[in-house]
Amino acid sequence: MNQDNACSKLKKAIILDTSALIAKYYRLLPRNIFEVYTTENAVREVIDRENREALFEAIDLGLITVSNPGLQYVEEARKKAIEVGSIHKLSKTDIEVAALAIQLNNMGYTTIVITDDYELQNLLLYIGIGFKPLRTRGVNTLRVYRAYCPVCGYTPASPGVETCPLCGAKITRRQF
Numbered sequence: 001m002n003q004d005n006a007c008s009k010l011k012k013a014i015i016l017d018t019s020a021l022i023a024k025y026y027r028l029l030p031r032n033i034f035e036v037y038t039t040e041n042a043v044r045e046v047i048d049r050e051n052r053e054a055l056f057e058a059i060d061l062g063l064i065t066v067s068n069p070g071l072q073y074v075e076e077a078r079k080k081a082i083e084v085g086s087i088h089k090l091s092k093t094d095i096e097v098a099a100l101a102i103q104l105n106n107m108g109y110t111t112i113v114i115t116d117d118y119e120l121q122n123l124l125l126y127i128g129i130g131f132k133p134l135r136t137r138g139v140n141t142l143r144v145y146r147a148y149c150p151v152c153g154y155t156p157a158s159p160g161v162e163t164c165p166l167c168g169a170k171i172t173r174r175q176f
């Protein structure tokens, strides 16, 4: 069996928000498995010199693709944020990250957003996109049982996910 048959949704996209860019998360990802994306505004928010230089080097090397979501996806993300009641707590960059996730998801990618932003995580859950916090424990204050990966902290948005698309570990549930 070749790798194409081993996994039903083969293409995997990771979207890094500003916090993930600053943490240089792009250095940790095997490029043969993941396509790594971020947005122009997320790049713009990385302001200190050392982090900026490292980031631009990674972009030049082709480790990260800087891509802005289509307007229809920005509108969709905004609409979802209004529905979930968090539009006033989310920045333009947050909305664009969510919009890019919707767009890549629609293109057939398993899409994972790396973010520590609680409001963005919440929006992604509502939309149906998995995410992974940089910190092993998320900042979720809701006492809810949620599926997550015990190894890397990935949180799937759809209930049927049994294997972590990031590290391959078995998804479990715990109280957050």
Ligand SMILES: [Zn+2]
Pocket (backbone or CB within 6 Å): 149, 150, 151, 152, 153, 154, 164, 165, 166, 167, 168, 169
């Ligand atoms: Zn994992």
